[in-house]
Amino acid sequence: MSHSLNEIEAMCKRAARGGGLSWGLCEEAAKGTRWLAAYGYPGPELLADLLELNDQKPRAGVTPATLENTWYAPAGRLCPITAGAAMSDSAVKMENDETIVMRGVSQPLLVVPFAAGAALRLGAAVSVTWGDVRLTTDGHRLCARGRRDDILAAHAVELRCFAPTEMTTPAAPVMRASVAEACWRRLGVFAQRTYAPATDASRRLGAGAGLNDND
Amino acid sequence: MTTIVQGPQMIEARDPALVMRLARLGSFHQSRLSFMRVLTRRMAREAWSFERPEFEIDAAGTGHAVYTARGPERSYSLIAFAHDLPADQRSDRVIAEAWDATFTLFDGIPSAGDIARLRANIPLQEAGRVSGSELSVSRANRSVRLWEHVVASLAAGSQPALEQIDAVGYLMRTTAVYGSGKLGAADREMIADRPEFATPFQVEMLSVFLTRAFVRDLVQHMAHMRAGGQAATLDPDIARSMGIGNSTGLGMAPFLLNHPVLFNNWIKAREEALARVRRLDHASESEVALFRDLLRRSAQSAVNWHSDHEAQTVKLTAFREDLTRLGAHVDTLDLSGDQPWNRLFNWAGAHLSLEGQECLASLLLEPYGALVDDLADHMAADNTATFRIAGAMPLGRLKEIIEQSYAWALDIDWSLPRNCARAWYVSEEKLEPRLGDRFEEPIADYEQPLAPGRDAAVLYQSLAHWPDITSVAEFLLRHPEHRHSVRRVQIVNRAPYAEIRDNTISSDVLPIDMLRCKLAFFGAVHFDPRSDRWVRICMYPNAPYPEELATLDADFWVYPTERTCGS
Incomplete structure (x- = not known):
């Protein structure tokens, strides 16, 4: 079904919250998913995969143990949202010609929107690579190199982020996206966890409307 | 020197x-920077023209109409669907499922196919779907007493009583006007580069402006139907004194905190x-x-x-x-x-x-x-630049900003129940934002991040034992739960009016204050709270109708002049 990007962002924010991410990370997961969807990538599917993979698992296990040297997760797989956010927060490292290397990243494409944020901060294009894939963004456009299957990989053994780099064949975002019903339902399962069950009291008091609108 | x-x-x-x-x-209060007035000034300055290519409403008041506004480069059409709504279904709540009239603002001139597609969706509102060709979705209910009075008066060959007009101020009130991608409509980004939408909420304001013309025409039509074509014509001055009402609940309050x-x-x-x-x-x-x-x-x-x-x-x-x-x-x-x-x-x-x-x-x-x-032209926002967290900022600087911008929050004892008595949450039904009692309802686990003062105070406490030279990036790696608040603190550092500097979860918080503020920026007048979390307002009272924009005052209309009608 055709969706507006706002709908995707709103759904993904709720789903990420239902999946146990902090509000701040949810906001970034949602903006990132929207960003990927605008370039024709199935951001919502990748997020649904990630949320199902990490569901009910303590966040510390998938969070970088340190921001020094190669980043790795204590439990072996880095969450691309947490690691991506940390990469964006550490953008200045790349300004000093340092490459940020991550070992073992789930749904690596979800890291790329954070590179867009980092690129805007640095004022220089940032590349994210894994296997034969290389995605480069200046924050406004995206250059993709590699097979689509590899770009949508479920796991990257090693992922590297660096700047400055060249924008070769940039694509501009589009303003509409299509999300499969099944994916929407999977995200909905997580989003549902954020809604408080209605009670009679909340129905009556919560919204605070008047009793009669026939006036 | x-x-x-x-x-x-x-x-x-x-x-x-x-x-x-x-x-x-x-x-x-409204001002000349209010979004309604920005719109009417622009349309007058650019000599927009208006037409009503379709008005297919039957004697029961059901059917559709199209109102097209033509600007210098583009046209926009309000497609209105009129319904015959039983009184027991008339509700201003967002959980309503039927309305007296439903609308969409279409990007351009709709074809017969567009109208057929929208007829299957717009009357359903939240239960329907629209496309990137639609810019807004909205609905309105009659003011039952004024509607009947005006129809009956005109049908009887006379003008409605001014006291009754003034007591209500509008024939219909909108109960939601959705834009920006809701229900599948066009995202703001799709239209943000058009000069006519440089100021926020111009889509919604245009939709309501055209809705007011439709409502005036519909009441006249219904009077004619009742009187077999012999009804009086509504005095233009009386018509102009009426605006469009709006009934707004809590759903709007979080908007200011979320943007x-x-x-x-x-x-x-x-x-x-x-x-x-x-x-x-x-x-x-x-x-x-x-x-x-x-x-x-x-x-x-x-x-x-x-x-x-x-x-x-x-x-x-x-x-x-x-x-x-x-x-x-x-x-x-x-x-x-x-x-x-x-x-x-x-x-x-x-x-x-x-x-x-x-x-x-x-x-x-x-x-x-x-x-x-x-x-x-500077009231819109592109959040991209401020959304990213500045991870290299030393924590000492972060603390300073909190001390400067959240001093009011650091002074509050957040452990006292009255200072955190409420919690904002989203209900399972219709996903409606609500405000509940933290200590009496099971809602704390579902709390939305709409208490920036409390959250900044908790963040400040967490920072206390960290070295000032440590970076925000290092801190957030250990404290992802503060990521939302760190972002807000950094935003306020660059945008000093970004934060409501008051307690949004205290026992005496009045959500209507937030509603009022937002609606004043729209250009609304005559705020009439129905409770501490629900308000009715009037939009465009005394404004020129579309065909009057070129000849009447398109700027100062919001200030009523001595009434010349009804004498």
């Missing part, structure tokens, strides 16, 4: 610590406009005359403003006294020189209630369109 004097005569925009309190925000940069830009534009006027050395005779005229007309508008809500009644009484006092004071003043508007504004701070002070802040802008109207 030239020295720039930064003495007391250099008037800066007001301190956010003064402006961003809920009681003051909840006393804001801090946008909110900053609204407040900043108005505060900068006010500062520009206060800096003026002198005022011309015509500027003073216009100000006095609009002040007098504001008093008339205040007379037409009704509310039964206890708190608003008290505010309204004070406001009417303010206007009397202000009028008397202005009569004694020489406004020709010596920073006249600044003198007047400073006097108001000591002598008027918040309602009066903020009304004056808006009125002072009126004679100075050439000086302040450009600010309307």
Whole structure:
């Protein structure tokens, strides 16, 4: 079904919250998913995969143990949202010609929107690579190199982020996206966890409307 | 060498610590930067034309109509669907499932196929789907008593009674106007580069402007149907005095908290406009005359403003006294020189209630369109730049910003139940934002991040034992739960009006203050709270109808003139 990007962002924010991410990370997961969807990538599917993979698992296990040297997760797989956010927060490292290397990243494409944020901060294009894939963004456009299957990989053994780099064949975002019903339902399962069950009291008091609108 | 004097005569925009309190925000009035007025000025300046290519409504009042607005480069069409709604289904709540009329603003001129597609979706509102060709989705219900009175009067060959018109002020009230991608509609990004949408909410304001014309035509049509074509024609002056109502609940309140940069830009534009006027050395005779005229007309508008809500009644009484006092004071003043508007504004701070002070802040802008109207183009927001966290910032700097911008929150004892009595959450039904009682309902686990003061205070506490030189990036790796608040603190550092500097979860918080503030920026008048979290307003009363925009005042219409009709 055709969706507006706002709908995707709103759904993904709720789903990420239902999946146990902090509000701040949810906001970034949602903006990132929207960003990927605008370039024709199935951001919502990748997020649904990630949320199902990490569901009910303590966040510390998938969070970088340190921001020094190669980043790795204590439990072996880095969450691309947490690691991506940390990469964006550490953008200045790349300004000093340092490459940020991550070992073992789930749904690596979800890291790329954070590179867009980092690129805007640095004022220089940032590349994210894994296997034969290389995605480069200046924050406004995206250059993709590699097979689509590899770009949508479920796991990257090693992922590297660096700047400055060249924008070769940039694509501009589009303003509409299509999300499969099944994916929407999977995200909905997580989003549902954020809604408080209605009670009679909340129905009556919560919204605070008047009793009669026939006036 | 030239020295720039930064003495007391250099008037800066007001301190956010003064402006961003809920009681003051909840006393804001429309101004010339309000979104309705920005729209009507633009349409008049650019000579937009209007037509009604379709009006297919039957005797029962069901069918559809199309109203097209043609601007210099593009056209927009309001497609209205009229329904025959049983009284027991009439509800202003977001959980309603049927309405007297439903609408969409279409990007361009709809084909018959578009209208057929939309007829299957728009009447369903949230249960339907629209596409990137639609810019908004909205609905409206009749004011039952005024609607029937107007139809009956016209059908009987006479005009409706002015007291009844004034008591309600509108024939229909909208209960939701959705834009920006809701229900599959076009995202704002798709249209943000069009000059006519540079100012926020122009889509929604255009939709309501055309809705008002439809409602006037529909009431006339229904009177004709009842009278077999023999009904009186509604007096144009009476018609013009009516606006479109709006009934708004809690759903709108979180908007200001969820869009801090946008909110900053609204407040900043108005505060900068006010500062520009206060800096003026002198005022011309015509500027003073216009100000006095609009002040007098504001008093008339205040007379037409009704509310039964206890708190608003008290505010309204004070406001009417303010206007009397202000009028008397202005009569004694020489406004020709010596920073006249600044003198007047400073006097108001000591002598008027918040309602009066903020009304004056808006009125002072009126004679100075050439000086302040450009600010309307800076009220939109692109969040991209402020959304990213500056991870290299040392924690010492983060603490400083909290101490400066959240001092009010650090002074609150958040462990006291009354200071955190409420919690914002989203209900399972219709995903409606609600405000509940943290200690009496099982909602704390579902709390939305809408208490920035408390959250900043908790963040500040967590920072206490971290070294000042440690980076925000390192801190957030260990404390992802503070990521939302760190972002807000960094936003406020760059956008000082981004944050409401008040407790949004205290036992005495009034969500209507947030609703009022937002609706005032829209250009609404006659705020009539129905509870502490629900408000009715009026939009476009006294505004020209589309076909009158070229000939009547497209700017100052919001200030009523002496009524010439009905005599």
